[in-house]
Amino acid sequence: MIGGDEFDISRRAVLLGGGALAGAGPVRAATRKETDMQDSPTMMEVSFSVNGEARRLRLDTRTSLLDALREHLQLTGSKKGCDHGQCGACTVLVQGRRINSCLSLAVMHEGDEITTIEGLGQPGELHPMQAAFLHHDGFQCGYCTPGQICSAVAVLAELQAGIPSHVSPSLTEAPTLSEAELRERMSGNICRCGAYSNIMEAMREIAGEPA
Amino acid sequence: MKFDAPATTNPIDRQRFIGQPLDRIEGQLKVTGSAPYAYERHEVVPDQAYGYIIGAGIAKGRIKAMDLDAARAAPGVLGIVTAANAGKLGKGKRNTARLLGGPEIEHYDQAIAIVVAESFEMARAAALLIRPDYEAQPGQFDLAAAQERAVKPESGDPDSGFGDFARDYAQAPVTLDETYTTPDQSHAMMEPHASIAAWKDGAVTIWTSNQMIAWGKADVAETLGLPPEKVRLDSPYVGGGFGGKLFLRADCILAALAAREVGRPVKVALTRPMIFNNTTHRPATRQRIRLGAAPDGRLLAIAHESWSGNLPGGATETAVHQTRLLYAAPGRLTRTRLARLDLPEGNAMRAPGEASGLMALEVAMDEMAERLGMDPVQFRILNDTRVDPENPGRPFSQRHLVECLKRGAQRFGWAQRQAKPGQRREGGAFIGLGVAAGIRNNLLTKSAARVRLTRDCRLIVETDMTDIGTGSYTIIAQTAAEMLGLPMAQVEVRLGDSDSPVSAGSGGQWGANNATAGVYAACVGLRQLIVARLGLNEADAVFADGRVQSGGNRTALAQAARQGELVAEDGIEYGDLAERYQQSTFAAHFAEVSVDAATAEIRVRRMLAVCDAGRILNPKSARSQVIGAMTMGVGAALMEELAVDHQRGYFANHDLAGYEVPVHADIPHQEVVFLDEPDPLSSPMKAKGVGELGLCGAAAAVANAVYNATGVRVRDYPVTLDKLLAAMPA
Known part of the structure; x- marks a missing residue:
C-alpha cells in the first residue's frame, strides 16, 4: 500500500486532476516542486463511506474504485474479472445504483455511499x-x-x-x-x-x- | 486401498448424506465474497509488491533488444525480470511453450517481462514503458492451409480401425460424407490466472489458482530447478478453470521469479486481454465424417477423421475419440492428424476431444437420420452398442444411453417435432427441436486423503484436491460424514494445499469419483483406528448418528476422540477394471430454438439433458455442473469463436466483449434428469464423472434444432445468423 510524503502531488498534477475531476472534493495542496508527471504519481485524498463506515484514503489518482476496495481497504468480495467493464464481477452499489467499479476511479467518489457484497450480508447473517x-x-x-x-x-x-x-x-x-x-x-x-x-x-x- | 473387484455393499450405500441435494458447505463464503481467491490473500504474507506482465507483440521470431531503462526509472519500480536475468529455466513437463519467452518468441502474448512495483498502477505504467525490438519471422496460422501438411502424431493412438471400413462404406446403400469445422475456443473462466509468491530459506510458497496441485508443484520445481520439497502451492478457491488452469502458467512462474528478484513477496494476475493469447485454448478442428447405413437404419460403416494444429511438441485435439465407442457398426476407422501452427498453445478445455468431436458426429447422425427418413432418436437407439465396438469382448460397465434418449424424448415432447424442417412457425419465428447423444469416459486415477478425528470430535479432511466450482468441498464432506456417521457440521474440508496428500485433482470429470473414493479409503482406515481404540469388533461396527455400534455396544465417537486425536491417511488405487470394462457416462441432450424469420436471430427456448453418470453424489451440485456445461454448449453452438488473424498470428478478439460467451439473456430454464444408477465397477463410491458430460452433445443438439427450425444446415461452427440468412425459408 502506498502512503506518506514521498508521494506528495505536484502542482501541475493537482491542476490537471482538479480539472478532470471537478467537484470531486477538496484536494490537499502540493508541497513539492513541479516535476514531470511520469516521475511521481498524482496522489489525492478521497472520503466516502463503504458499507456504512466512513473511509478516508490517499490514493494514486489512477486507482479504480475496485482496486481501492480490494487492495487498499482489503474488501476483496468485489472481484476483478476483466478490469474493462465487460464481465460485471466488480459490480457494487454506489448511491444505491449498481456500477462496474473497475470503470470508475476511486477519487470520483468523494462523499459517495458505497455498498459492496460484504455490506449486504456476512456468513451467518445473509441478505x-x-x-x-x-x-x-x-x-x-x-x-x-x-x-x-x-x-x-x-x-x-x-x-x-x-x-x-x-x-x-x-x-x-x-x-x-x-x-x-x-x-x-x-x-x-x-x-x-x-x-x-x-x-x-x-x-x-x-x-x-x-x- | 486397492480397488480391483466390483464394489459390494458399503456404508456409502446408506445415502444419509451421499445422494442428498445439500447446499455447498463453502456457499456462505462465496455468496458473501469471503472466500479468498489467489490474488486476494493479503493475510498470508506481509509486504506484497505488485507484478505486471507484458506479452510478446509478435507471434514468432525473436527479441533483438529490450529497452528497460525508462521502466526501471519509473516511480515505484522495484525490479524487472526478463529471460535475460531470470537465470536458467527448465520447462514443465506439461507445458508446450515456455512460460517466459525471449529471446525466441513462440507465440503472441508469450510473457516476456514482469515489472514489479509498489502498486498495481505503478507496475502497469512502468510495464508500458518497455520497448521491445522484435525480429518477426513468418509463421503458419491457418489450419485450413496447414491441413495438407499435417502429420500422424507420434503418440495418442492416432489411427484406429475395425473390420473393413472401405468395403463396408463402398457397399452401403445410404452414405454420408461431410466435413465439419469447429473454431478455436477459450476457457474464459471468470477469475484471471493469479498468484502470490514468497520465498523463505530457498523455498517458495505460491498462493495460486490451479486445478491440479501436484502437477503444478512438480512443474514449478522443474521450471525453477528446485527440489519439489522446496515448492508449496496453495489453491483453496479457484474461480473457474475448465482446463485453463490444469497446468502451470506464466502468473505462477513469473510471480516466483519476480519475488526472488526483488526480495519481497509479489502478487500478479494476468490481465484479461492477455489471457486469450498467453494461456491455452481449445484448438480448432476440421473433421471429415463418413457414415454408411442399410436402408433400415443400421450403421454399416463409420469413419471419423480430424485435423487440428499446435505448436511443435503440442498434442492433437482428440475429436474422434467418442466415435470409437458411441455407435455400433462393423466397419470402422478413425484418424487424427496434427498440423504445425504458430498460434498460442492448444490444450485441454472442458471435455477435450468429445466437445468438438460430438459437435460434428452428432450433426452427421442428424443428417444421416434425415437421409434414411428416420427419427433421429430412433436412429440412435437402433445403433446402440453393449460392447466396445473395436473390441467386442469388452463390455461397458454400464450403458443406459437408450434409456436417456427414451426418457428425454418423452419428457421434452419430442413427438411434437416436425420431421421436415422449416414447418413450425410461431409469429415471426421458426421453431425447431434438436437431439444429440453424449458420451464422456469415466477416468480412474489414484487419489489420497488424510482424515483426522480431533479430540473435540471434529472430522478434518485434508487432500490437495481442488474445488473449481464443481462441489468438491461438499461431496468430500458428505463422504466423510457418511463414513463416520457424523453430522456435516462436524466435518471440515481443507483443499488445494500441496502439503496435503495428492489427489486426483480437477480435470477430465475425474475429480468427484476419484477424490471421494480416496476420502472413502482414508475413512476406512480411521474407522479401523476408532474400532481398535474402543476395543470393538470391526466386522459388525456401524457408524451412525455420532456413535459406533458393535454387538450390543453403542459408543459415542466423542468418547474415542477424547483419548487423543486419531489420524488416518490412505488413498484409492485401481486394478484393471477399467481395462476389462469400458467405463463411460452418457447423455441425451434436447434443445428447442426459435429462429427469427426476418433476421435469423437464434434463441434457445428450452433445454433438457438426461444423464447416465453412475451414482449422483449430490444432485444439487451435479445438476449445476450439467446446466453449466449445457450453457457452454450453447456458447459453442451459437457464438464462441476465437478469430484468428492469419497475418499476424493471434486471436484478435481477446477479451470478454470480443469473445462472446453466453449471458443471462441467452439461456432459458434448463432441465436435468439423472438416471442415478450406482456403478459398482467404478469405485467404492459407485459414482462416475459428470462435469463434462453436460457439454458433450449439447452444442450439436442446438445446431440440430436450428436445422429443424430452418432447414439450413451449417457445418461450420458457430452457427450464426449470417450463415442462415441467405437460405432462410420464406
Whole structure:
C-alpha cells in the first residue's frame, strides 16, 4: 500500500486532476516542486463511506474504485474479472445504483455511499438474495457471485423504480417483473460456470413470481 | 486401498448424506465474497509488491533488444525480470511453450517481462514503458492451409480401425460424407490466472489458482530447478478453470521469479486481454465424417477423421475419440492428424476431444437420420452398442444411453417435432427441436486423503484436491460424514494445499469419483483406528448418528476422540477394471430454438439433458455442473469463436466483449434428469464423472434444432445468423 510524503502531488498534477475531476472534493495542496508527471504519481485524498463506515484514503489518482476496495481497504468480495467493464464481477452499489467499479476511479467518489457484497450480508447473517443464491445453487466457482448478487439486488430496485430496459415494451409504463426483464438486466454479469438458470430461480424467489 | 473387484455393499450405500441435494458447505463464503481467491490473500504474507506482465507483440521470431531503462526509472519500480536475468529455466513437463519467452518468441502474448512495483498502477505504467525490438519471422496460422501438411502424431493412438471400413462404406446403400469445422475456443473462466509468491530459506510458497496441485508443484520445481520439497502451492478457491488452469502458467512462474528478484513477496494476475493469447485454448478442428447405413437404419460403416494444429511438441485435439465407442457398426476407422501452427498453445478445455468431436458426429447422425427418413432418436437407439465396438469382448460397465434418449424424448415432447424442417412457425419465428447423444469416459486415477478425528470430535479432511466450482468441498464432506456417521457440521474440508496428500485433482470429470473414493479409503482406515481404540469388533461396527455400534455396544465417537486425536491417511488405487470394462457416462441432450424469420436471430427456448453418470453424489451440485456445461454448449453452438488473424498470428478478439460467451439473456430454464444408477465397477463410491458430460452433445443438439427450425444446415461452427440468412425459408 502506498502512503506518506514521498508521494506528495505536484502542482501541475493537482491542476490537471482538479480539472478532470471537478467537484470531486477538496484536494490537499502540493508541497513539492513541479516535476514531470511520469516521475511521481498524482496522489489525492478521497472520503466516502463503504458499507456504512466512513473511509478516508490517499490514493494514486489512477486507482479504480475496485482496486481501492480490494487492495487498499482489503474488501476483496468485489472481484476483478476483466478490469474493462465487460464481465460485471466488480459490480457494487454506489448511491444505491449498481456500477462496474473497475470503470470508475476511486477519487470520483468523494462523499459517495458505497455498498459492496460484504455490506449486504456476512456468513451467518445473509441478505435474502445471498441466501437464495445459496439455496438455489446460483453459483459454482463463486468468482462472479458477489457481482451477480449486487446486480440482482439492484435489478429488483430498478424494476420497482420503474426504470425501463431494452426489452421493456414501453418506456413510459412501469416494466413488469418478467423473466425476460430479469435476464436482460442481468446480462452484464457473466457467469462462465453457467449458473444462469439457477440465478433466475433465486431472483424469482426474492422478487415473487414473475408476471 | 486397492480397488480391483466390483464394489459390494458399503456404508456409502446408506445415502444419509451421499445422494442428498445439500447446499455447498463453502456457499456462505462465496455468496458473501469471503472466500479468498489467489490474488486476494493479503493475510498470508506481509509486504506484497505488485507484478505486471507484458506479452510478446509478435507471434514468432525473436527479441533483438529490450529497452528497460525508462521502466526501471519509473516511480515505484522495484525490479524487472526478463529471460535475460531470470537465470536458467527448465520447462514443465506439461507445458508446450515456455512460460517466459525471449529471446525466441513462440507465440503472441508469450510473457516476456514482469515489472514489479509498489502498486498495481505503478507496475502497469512502468510495464508500458518497455520497448521491445522484435525480429518477426513468418509463421503458419491457418489450419485450413496447414491441413495438407499435417502429420500422424507420434503418440495418442492416432489411427484406429475395425473390420473393413472401405468395403463396408463402398457397399452401403445410404452414405454420408461431410466435413465439419469447429473454431478455436477459450476457457474464459471468470477469475484471471493469479498468484502470490514468497520465498523463505530457498523455498517458495505460491498462493495460486490451479486445478491440479501436484502437477503444478512438480512443474514449478522443474521450471525453477528446485527440489519439489522446496515448492508449496496453495489453491483453496479457484474461480473457474475448465482446463485453463490444469497446468502451470506464466502468473505462477513469473510471480516466483519476480519475488526472488526483488526480495519481497509479489502478487500478479494476468490481465484479461492477455489471457486469450498467453494461456491455452481449445484448438480448432476440421473433421471429415463418413457414415454408411442399410436402408433400415443400421450403421454399416463409420469413419471419423480430424485435423487440428499446435505448436511443435503440442498434442492433437482428440475429436474422434467418442466415435470409437458411441455407435455400433462393423466397419470402422478413425484418424487424427496434427498440423504445425504458430498460434498460442492448444490444450485441454472442458471435455477435450468429445466437445468438438460430438459437435460434428452428432450433426452427421442428424443428417444421416434425415437421409434414411428416420427419427433421429430412433436412429440412435437402433445403433446402440453393449460392447466396445473395436473390441467386442469388452463390455461397458454400464450403458443406459437408450434409456436417456427414451426418457428425454418423452419428457421434452419430442413427438411434437416436425420431421421436415422449416414447418413450425410461431409469429415471426421458426421453431425447431434438436437431439444429440453424449458420451464422456469415466477416468480412474489414484487419489489420497488424510482424515483426522480431533479430540473435540471434529472430522478434518485434508487432500490437495481442488474445488473449481464443481462441489468438491461438499461431496468430500458428505463422504466423510457418511463414513463416520457424523453430522456435516462436524466435518471440515481443507483443499488445494500441496502439503496435503495428492489427489486426483480437477480435470477430465475425474475429480468427484476419484477424490471421494480416496476420502472413502482414508475413512476406512480411521474407522479401523476408532474400532481398535474402543476395543470393538470391526466386522459388525456401524457408524451412525455420532456413535459406533458393535454387538450390543453403542459408543459415542466423542468418547474415542477424547483419548487423543486419531489420524488416518490412505488413498484409492485401481486394478484393471477399467481395462476389462469400458467405463463411460452418457447423455441425451434436447434443445428447442426459435429462429427469427426476418433476421435469423437464434434463441434457445428450452433445454433438457438426461444423464447416465453412475451414482449422483449430490444432485444439487451435479445438476449445476450439467446446466453449466449445457450453457457452454450453447456458447459453442451459437457464438464462441476465437478469430484468428492469419497475418499476424493471434486471436484478435481477446477479451470478454470480443469473445462472446453466453449471458443471462441467452439461456432459458434448463432441465436435468439423472438416471442415478450406482456403478459398482467404478469405485467404492459407485459414482462416475459428470462435469463434462453436460457439454458433450449439447452444442450439436442446438445446431440440430436450428436445422429443424430452418432447414439450413451449417457445418461450420458457430452457427450464426449470417450463415442462415441467405437460405432462410420464406
